Amino acid sequence: MxxxxxxxxxxxxxxxxxxxxxxxxxxxxxxxxDVCRGRVMASLFYEPSTRTNFSFQTAMLRxxxxxxxxxxxxxxxxxxxxxxxxxxxxxxxxxxVVVMRxxxxxxAKAASLYSDVPVxxxxxxxxxxxTQTTADLTTITRLRGTVDGLSIxxxxxxxYGRTVHSLIKALAKFKDIKFFLIAPRExxxxxxxxxxxRQNGMWFTEVTGLESVIPQLDVxxxxxxxxxxxxxPLEYERNKGIYVLTRRKLERARKDMLVMHxxxxxxxIAIDVDDDPRAVYFEQARYxxxxxxxxxxxxxxxxxxxxxxxxxxxxxxxxxPRCITQSEHYLPPLVKDNxxxxxxxxxxSALD
Ligand code: NCD
Numbered sequence: 572m573x574x575x576x577x578x579x580x581x582x583x584x585x586x587x588x589x590x591x592x593x594x595x596x597x598x599x600x601x602x603x604x605d606v607c608r609g610r611v612m613a614s615l616f617y618e619p620s621t622r623t624n625f626s627f628q629t630a631m632l633r634x635x636x637x638x639x640x641x642x643x644x645x646x647x648x649x650x651x652x653x654x655x656x657x658x659x660x661x662x663x664x665x666x667x668v669v670v671m672r673x674x675x676x677x678x679a680k681a682a683s684l685y686s687d688v689p690v691x692x693x694x695x696x697x698x699x700x701x702t703q704t705t706a707d708l709t710t711i712t713r714l715r716g717t718v719d720g721l722s723i724x725x726x727x728x729x730x731y732g733r734t735v736h737s738l739i740k741a742l743a744k745f746k747d748i749k750f751f752l753i754a755p756r757e758x759x760x761x762x763x764x765x766x767x768x769r770q771n772g773m774w775f776t777e778v779t780g781l782e783s784v785i786p787q788l789d790v791x792x793x794x795x796x797x798x799x800x801x802x803x804p805l806e807y808e809r810n811k812g813i814y815v816l817t818r819r820k821l822e823r824a825r826k827d828m829l830v831m832h833x834x835x836x837x838x839x840i841a842i843d844v845d846d847d848p849r850a851v852y853f854e855q856a857r858y859x860x861x862x863x864x865x866x867x868x869x870x871x872x873x874x875x876x877x878x879x880x881x882x883x884x885x886x887x888x889x890x891x892p893r894c895i896t897q898s899e900h901y902l903p904p905l906v907k908d909n910x911x912x913x914x915x916x917x918x919x920s921a922l923d
Contacts, residue, residue: 572585572869572870573683573689573873573876574679574683574686574689574690574691574692574870575689575690575691575692575701575702575866575870576679576680576683576690576692576699576701577680577692577699577701577737577740578699578701578704578737578738578740578741579740580701581701581741582744583744583745586708586741586744589705589862589865589866589869590708590709590712590865592865592868592869593705593709593858593861593862593864593865594709594713596861596864596865596868597713597858597861600633603633603634603864603868604633604634604635605634605635606634606635606868606872607631607634607635607636607867607868607871607872608635608636609635609636610631610635610636610637610667610668610867610871610872611636611637611638611639611665611666611667612627612628612631612636612637612638612639612640612666612667612668612669612670612867612871613638613639613640613662613663613665613666613668613669613670614627614628614638614639614640614641614642614670615640615641615644615658615662615669615670615671615672615673616640616641616642616643616644616671616672616693617644617649617671617672617673617674617678618672618673618674618694619642620642620672620693620694621835622833622834622835622856622859623672623693623694623700623702623703623859624642624672624693626706626856626859626860626863627670627691627693627702627863627867629860630860630861630863630864630866630867631863631867631871633860633864634864634867634868636667636867636871639665639666640670654899654901655673655678655681655682655895655899656681656684656685656899656901659682659685659686659690660685660686660687663685663686663687663688663690664687666688667688667871667872667873667875668688668689668690668691668867668870668871668873669682669686669688669689669690669691670690670691670693671690671691671692671693672693672694672695673694673695673696673895674696674799674893675695675696675893675894675895675897675898676695676696676697676698676891676893676894676895676917676918676919676920677695677696677698677894677895677896677915677916677917677918677919678695678696678895678917679691679692679693679695679699680692680695680895680916680917681895681896681899681902681917683878684878684881684902684903685878685881686878687875687876687877687878688873688875689870689871689873691866691870694733695733695895695918696733696800696893696918697730697731697732697733697797697800697893698733698736698918698919699733699736699737699740700733700734700736700737700833701737701740701741702859702862702863702866703733703734703737703738703833703859704734704737704738704740704741705859705862705863705865705866706833706855706856706858706859706862706863707734707738707741707792707831707833707855708741708862709858709859709861709862710829710831710851710854710855710858711790711829711831713858714829714851714854715789715790715827715829718742718745718748719745719746719747719748720746720747720748721748721749721789721790722748722749722751722787722788722789722790723742723748723749723750723751723788723789723790723792724750724751724753724781724784724785724788724790724791724792725738725739725750725751725752725753725754725792725794726753726754726781726791726792726793726794726814726816726839727753727754727758727793727794727795727796727813727814727839728754728758728794728795728796728797728810729752729753729754729758729759729760729794730754730757730758730759730760730761731758731797731800731801732794732795732797734794734833735760735792735794736760736761736764738792739760739764739767739768739773740767742773743767743768743771743773747774748773748774749774749775750768750773750774750775750776751775751776751778751784751787751788752775752776752777752778753778753779753780753781753784753814754777754779755779755809755810755813756779757806757809757810758796758810759777760777761919762921763909763912763914763919763920763921766909766910766912767909767910769910770909770910781814781816781820782820782823785820785821785823785824785828786823786824786825788824788825788828789825789827789828789829790828790829790831791816791824791828791829791830791831792831792832793814793816793830793831793832793836793839793840794832794833794839795832795835795836795837795839796810796811796813796837796839798811800893811837812838814839815838815839815840815841816830816839816840816841816844817841817843817844818841818843818844818847821844821847821849824849826849827849828849829849829851830844830847830849830850830851830852831851831852831855832852832855833852833855834852834855834856836852840852881903882903882904883901883903884896884900884901884902884903884904885900886900887900887902887904888904888906888915888922889915889917889918889920889922890920890922890923891915891918891920893918894915894917894918894920895917895918896915896917896918902917905917906922907919909921
């Protein structure tokens with residue numbers, strides 16, 4: 572693996588190796604204090620973040636490396652109109668690994684085309700968030716022993732919830748997973764994800780009610796309604812507060828069910844759930860730091876490689892208004908095949 576843009580970039584064997592390293596770090600952190608000594612991580616956050624930004628920074632510090640970057644693009648040359656390409660070319664000259672979060676879908680893929688060092692996608696709009704998935708899989712594996720064979724409920728904003736999309740991508744690499752996709756119709760999973768699940772023969776059902784399926788679940792993964800992604804504020808108003816997990820609802824759940832959440836939580840998990848032993852979301856955030864330590868130990872130590880020159884684009888092929896090709900017009904027009912449908916290789920939207 573050179574970059575981590577989408578969890579699909581990682582084979583099952585690569586994940587197993589990464590998880591093994593992550594588990595070793597959790598059990599023997601002192602053995603890893605120097606694995607990134609002398610390495611520098613660039614942290615480019617064009618969008619708010621607490622956990623992902625801090626956990627990447629602390630991860631790098633705990634393996635002996637150092638960090639620079641911005642958490643607010645207004646404090647960088649982005650505010651002067653610099654292109655993503657120029658920022659990345661320059662930053663990848665200073666750093667050994669680039670961690671980037673951006674509100675546009677496909678932004679990390681775009682960055683990887685111009686970077687001399689590995690790029691890690693720390694969230695690209697409502698599209699993907701693969702390092703959250705490394706936290707999620709580590710949590711499930713450490714606490715349940717295995718991921719295979721589990722019934723997993725994904726609840727909330729499945730349309731814009733990038734953590735859910737990455738988790739589904741990852742779980743295609745495991746056996747006999749059952750998905751209960753719990754969302755209002757307006758916030759159902761995007762079609763490209765549905766096509767992905769069908770193509771990979773994954774078992775899934777889409778429902779609107781949480782209470783009826785809760786007794787069947789091994790993992791309940793709650794998500795926030797992604798307010799900042801809504802074009803129509805009324806759509807947000809209609810859907811906010813739609814799911815709230817309470818202690819009373821948990822009474823019907825299995826005694827060993829895990830309640831997970833990528834955080835931040837708004838109101839979808841009542842505070843009185845925090846003391847239930849099944850609530851593992853704060854542990855999940857800590858596992859995320861260890862998973863990022865394991866990832867950086869690999870990617871921050873790779874040799875610099877000048878990328879192949881790419882075609883200069885003219886007009887965006889993709890019509891998705893949230894796609895990075897809409898704002899960075901020089902990007903090459905890249906197409907990929909998703910289950911026989913021609914899709915934008917940056918944001919996965921079907922091209923018509
Ligand atoms: C998530 C994200 O940024 O997508 N947060 C995180 O990285 N832990 C979830 C969210 O913002 O709802």
